[in-house]
Amino acid sequence: MVGVETVAQATARSKIIAAARHVFVNPGYAAATIKQLADAADVSVQSVYFVFGNKPSVLSALLEVEVAGDEARISTLDRPWVAAALGAPHPLGQLRIQVHHGRLILERTADILLALRAAASADEDAALLWQTNLAQRRTVQQHLMIGLVEKDPSVDLETAINVALTLTSAETYTDLVVESGWTGEQYEEWVVGTLASTLGLDQAKKSRPRRM
Template sequence: MTEVLREDTSARRKIIEAAREVFVDPGYAAATIKQLAAAAGVSVQSVYFVFGNKPSVLSALLDVAVAGDEEKTATLDRPWVAAALGAPHPLGQLRIQVHHGRLILERTADILLALRAAASADEDAARLWQINRTQRRTVQEHLMVGIVEKAPTVDLETAVNVALTLLSPETYTDLVVGAGWTGQKYEEWVVNTLAATLGLDRTVKSRK
């Protein structure tokens, strides 16, 4: 039994790793289970046995990419969220949450853009895209409540909407991939732009 579980875990990991490549190019809608199996080095039957269908593979890929691991811990229960909310100063909280937001985008931006592209033509992709958008808003609302508690003049709705725009896969990709910014430059820009928009007037020193 232990050996079977180990094999299933290994196959799961291989399929998820392959899904990142296959779902980005040729894209989720065009990708087939056969292509996914070939990229993962497993049988088609293994893909169906471990996941059941293509949407389940995509959902698992998103979960692992967002988390950065395969732990079944929700984003809001992650230690970095507690650290952000526990920061005594709003700018300190902002730095922590933007840093981790950037790390998440490094792992997910290409997947999310592929998902968004597929959403217009694929019902399952559209559903997962909407779920992800809702999850991102929920996380930002939870975090920004903490900012407002530390800085009551901050408008919560503005904070959430601006954060979602600056920390979107589209903005990240335009600046880091398209314009060639480093991840650190992008992170500092997000912190400083949010701080200025929300009236938190201290800025982050740029790092060379």
């Protein structure tokens, strides 16, 4: 019986997370209700409360899944692409790997993050989740840029972190890719080129590493 309940709970969790992506973007996180989540997921209201407890927990789970790209409980810093980026021999090789995967994450999360930011001004739970996401993004960029500085000690760490956070924000991605019609590849090239130029990296070595 326990095993059946566990499978049922996992199934409900996946359905609720999938539904939350649409409900939290339209009508928006602040306006969304547990009943709307339940209806969109085709589960009972009681199931939403049983699996997640409250609306902020649903949003937190949604962000975790969309950032990762799957439901595996593996943190961003333990993902293979992070190791591949840090293992690249040249700073530009590292940037290409991390920017590529950062773009894939933004494809999955930019609309959710903008909805969360919009809700943060009026909702205390949303504000806390927004600040948590900002802190997590900084932690990831700091980890990656420490590796970059080890490859090129002339790079200023804080500058690298702050510029990367700005270029890879949901706002910047949405302005260029969604609103202005850039392709994902154009966006990647711009981010890599801007970072390399700002940080004073040698762009003569532009060999493209195999993406992991």
